[in-house]
Amino acid sequence: AAARPCCCAVTSVHAELSSLTHRNTHASLRKQTPSQTPPRTTQQRAPSSETMAEGTEIFVRNDKGTEYVGTVSCETAPLPPSLVFTDYTREPTVLDGTQDPKHPAWAARKASLQETKEGVSKFVGFLRGRKKAAIAQLDSMVVALLPSETLEIACFFDENASQKRPRDDESDVGFGAFPSFDVVDDNARKAFSAQLPLWNKKTARRDHSEAMVFRDDKGGAVFFQDARRRYEFFCGEKGLLLLSGLLARTALVLKKNEEELKKLGPKAAAIVEEGRRIYGEKPSLRKFGSEAEGKNVTWSDGEYAHVGLQTQYLKLKSLQRFTETYNLCARACDADAGVQQLLCTSSRLRCASLGGGPAFELDAVREFCRAKNDSVEFAFYSLDLQPGWRPYAEALGCHFVAPFDVSKITPRDVVQACQGPIDILVISYLFIYCTTPRTADLLQHLLVKGLVKCLFVSERTHDQDIVQLLVERGLSVTPLMPQSGGKDQRQLLVLDRSRVQATNATSLDEDSAFPNVPFARGT
Numbered sequence: 001a002a003a004r005p006c007c008c009a010v011t012s013v014h015a016e017l018s019s020l021t022h023r024n025t026h027a028s029l030r031k032q033t034p035s036q037t038p039p040r041t042t043q044q045r046a047p048s049s050e051t052m053a054e055g056t057e058i059f060v061r062n063d064k065g066t067e068y069v070g071t072v073s074c075e076t077a078p079l080p081p082s083l084v085f086t087d088y089t090r091e092p093t094v095l096d097g098t099q100d101p102k103h104p105a106w107a108a109r110k111a112s113l114q115e116t117k118e119g120v121s122k123f124v125g126f127l128r129g130r131k132k133a134a135i136a137q138l139d140s141m142v143v144a145l146l147p148s149e150t151l152e153i154a155c156f157f158d159e160n161a162s163q164k165r166p167r168d169d170e171s172d173v174g175f176g177a178f179p180s181f182d183v184v185d186d187n188a189r190k191a192f193s194a195q196l197p198l199w200n201k202k203t204a205r206r207d208h209s210e211a212m213v214f215r216d217d218k219g220g221a222v223f224f225q226d227a228r229r230r231y232e233f234f235c236g237e238k239g240l241l242l243l244s245g246l247l248a249r250t251a252l253v254l255k256k257n258e259e260e261l262k263k264l265g266p267k268a269a270a271i272v273e274e275g276r277r278i279y280g281e282k283p284s285l286r287k288f289g290s291e292a293e294g295k296n297v298t299w300s301d302g303e304y305a306h307v308g309l310q311t312q313y314l315k316l317k318s319l320q321r322f323t324e325t326y327n328l329c330a331r332a333c334d335a336d337a338g339v340q341q342l343l344c345t346s347s348r349l350r351c352a353s354l355g356g357g358p359a360f361e362l363d364a365v366r367e368f369c370r371a372k373n374d375s376v377e378f379a380f381y382s383l384d385l386q387p388g389w390r391p392y393a394e395a396l397g398c399h400f401v402a403p404f405d406v407s408k409i410t411p412r413d414v415v416q417a418c419q420g421p422i423d424i425l426v427i428s429y430l431f432i433y434c435t436t437p438r439t440a441d442l443l444q445h446l447l448v449k450g451l452v453k454c455l456f457v458s459e460r461t462h463d464q465d466i467v468q469l470l471v472e473r474g475l476s477v478t479p480l481m482p483q484s485g486g487k488d489q490r491q492l493l494v495l496d497r498s499r500v501q502a503t504n505a506t507s508l509d510e511d512s513a514f515p516n517v518p519f520a521r522g523t
Helices: 007-023 026-030 120-130 186-194 237-262 265-281 307-335 337-345 360-372 387-395 411-417 437-448 465-472
Strands: 056-062 065-073 082-085 087-089 107-112 114-117 133-138 141-145 152-157 213-215 221-223 233-235 348-354 377-383 399-401 422-428 452-458 475-479 491-496
Touching: 056 120, 056 387, 065 120, 114 120, 120 133, 120 141, 186 237, 213 237, 221 237, 233 237, 237 265, 237 307, 237 360, 237 387, 265 307, 307 337, 307 360, 307 387, 307 422, 307 452, 307 491, 337 360, 337 422, 337 452, 337 491, 348 360, 348 411, 360 377, 360 422, 377 411, 387 399, 411 437, 437 452, 437 465, 437 475, 437 491, 465 475
Parallel strands: 056 082, 348 377, 348 422, 377 399, 422 452
Antiparallel strands: 056 065, 065 114, 082 133, 087 133, 107 152, 133 141, 141 152, 213 221, 221 233, 452 491, 475 491
């Protein structure tokens, strides 16, 4: 499925398109002058001090992933901040912009585009040579990029969509969109764990070349987080059962990856091997150096789009992201009574992961909260720059919004993407790309204005430059890792100072599900 922009922006598009269609014929709309164009709604991205980029970014999905093509603007029709074209058609009624055969009752409208960043014209030339249109699917709307001599689109949309969609301030928006996940059935987990290979330090890795989790002879587990399985981690029965549930859900995610690989045909095996090489060699590591580009970048956005890299990432990073975030939740509850009450007693939680990718961090939040309160309902949102993570996040029961660029977004963008104020925002391994005053301003606004109740941060390095930027803006930043071995800011709890209910705990998370995750020397 195509990546979708924030739902409120799409709603605004529907509303304005419907308004224009009712008041004008298709022909008169195409001839409309800028002065006749109805004003944008307040929800639509309009030029303002909050808007960080003009126009609509165009992306195309191909066999290597999702690629940026260029940026366009449109004076006569509202468009969302981004469009991802994932399919093609030669249907005559689509090419002439009169009807989408899959939705014959929908309204149709054509509009001209203006190219603000070069690249789209070349793509249209490709379409023209093959006499086909490119298709982007949004919520209750289809956009066709036409193979015409000038840049032109056809929009097919449900005129009633904006009336059907719940208002942003309704508490049930986003809940119940995905099937429930069985996260507390210990019997099923025990049965799954019994099938795991038994750990033997001398032979287990040799005999089970793909296994990352082993059951030990004491009722717990030995598990790995690195591709070469060099570093052993240990946990008891609680951790074993949690990992068993994770492996079962990861299997569903990997099936989605298999579906993506099948689309590549005979090239699939080579793509997987190429992805294994990219994962291991990390060609983009330390390639970038400026604050704007990020430091110690692991993989580039283009590499994240590589389906073969995604195969390796899903197998390996699922364990690291899940175990670290689960412990982060436990430590945050130990550190602050208000956070403990939020995670352990709330009947509903709206949670988001910024730069969340396939959303294993949110999966950990679900597991932790459900273990405390099995009746809690969730609305999960993974917001990421790379649209290629969509099928995996949705397989884990999460709404997915992309492309979502943290260097350009505003507080309004975050709330609209999540369809309302957020209880828990997780940022995992993202600040290596965006430790800037602008990012700190964004987070301060979200927390101080009550748009986010609490922020969980998980990062790679012990000394985080973002901490000083957040403290300078009046936020409370609590390190959650043990500090006995020196400064360790890899896990942080960030709150507006007015919300702090510190427990003054001197030893956080003594009964961790995953001891010493992330690894800390001397503990």
